[in-house]
Amino acid sequence: MNKIEKNKLTIPIYLNTKIVFDMLATIEDGFAKVKNVQTSKNKNREDDIGANIGTNNLFAFLNVGIRGNHKGNSSSGETVVEERTHTPVSLFQQLKEQLDDAKLINRDIKNLNIGDFVEVQGTLKNNPVIDMLSALKELMALANLFTDNKSKKPQSKKDKFMADNRFNSQIDALIKGLQADGKKDIICEADGTNIVLPTDENYFLNNNMSEVTDGNYKILGKVIQICMDDGEISLLRNTVFSKLQLDKMKEFQDVFSDPSLIQFVGDGGIKTVINAPVIMIIPIAIYI
Incomplete structure (x- = not known):
């Protein structure tokens, strides 16, 4: 289990999802990191499959394409599928983390410039x-x-x-x-x-x-x-x-x-x- 980071467990009371989606799409040249991961154990083969997010999914209106790995065990017919789905809050955390990693967030309120990303x-x-x-x-x-x-x-x-x-x-x-x-x-x-x-x-x-x-x-x-x-x-x-x-x-x-x-x-x-x-x-x- 991955270590839980307290600073990622935020509760947004206000979240402009349009800005979050647009900025992530710009950074990633499309939603490369919005994906469902499908895996299963296979001794014999590994196949790449393509998938599309369904119309009931929150991100369907974005027409996001996803890729996954499908591994099937032909001897037992047993399949294990893991799905990983992002929410608006998890995407916001992803955006914030990337801005932080790039040192683009200014936290000095006395030394700001127009266009700065700022956290106060x-x-x-x-x-x-x-x-x-x-x-x-x-x-x-x-x-x-x-x-x-x-x-x-x-x-x-x-x-x-x-x-x-x-x-x-x-x-x-x-x-x-x-x-x-x-x-x-x-x-x-x-x-x-x-x-x-x-x-x-x-x-x-x-x-x-x-x-x-x-x-x-x-x-x-x-x-x-x-x-x-x-x-x-x-x-x-x-x-x-x-x-x-x-x-x-x-x-x-x-x-x-x-x-x-x-x-x-x-x-x-x-x-x-x-x-x-x-x-x-x-x-x-x-x-x-």
Whole structure:
């Protein structure tokens, strides 16, 4: 039995299988290492046979061809067949091992270049804008539920906004826009640096984005943006609101500057950007 290596027994909570398959196929010039191994004892002959992965196999859509050895014992008719099948996780480990062997994984977060493969470990948090807007939406629902519409007591500017249907619709649209088409930013805090991770819900365990938030994980990915000394990364960059500069809109400033909302937006009001030091990484895998 082969020695078990602890660092290979990871549990990916997020795994972009398309990137894994594409990179392995590129490295191997096709899936040369994705194979079923069929062996049996034979005193008389050894035959090479070809096989194709069946349609029920996970990798059938890749049209992967495989080769195997078949050894048959003609005297007893006894055949022993061994099948070895890769899973997405085992292929990810194979990719990671090859990147490590080639010394292509940079683990120094303070010394990165665009295009580097990088492995970092840190605490993951939800997109802060989504968290803030969701909390505000719940607050508005509660406020409207317990507000006596017949009361003649003058409403504050904040109360008027909270009860305004247009403002409520804007909040809903913002939350949906920040999660359009299953895409969502997750923030990782590692070694004093914020890392923006654009993710796709299709690659999460059980298609559930909440699996990874508020936990400490490792991330393997590729660096696409670096702002260490100055600059910023917008959390609205891929939405229809990217050009609105939400935190500078007067009506949002009015309501978010209200002292009663400090618990949701903080003293600085709503922020839709993350300032340096910050980097953006396309995650291949998030795992423990």
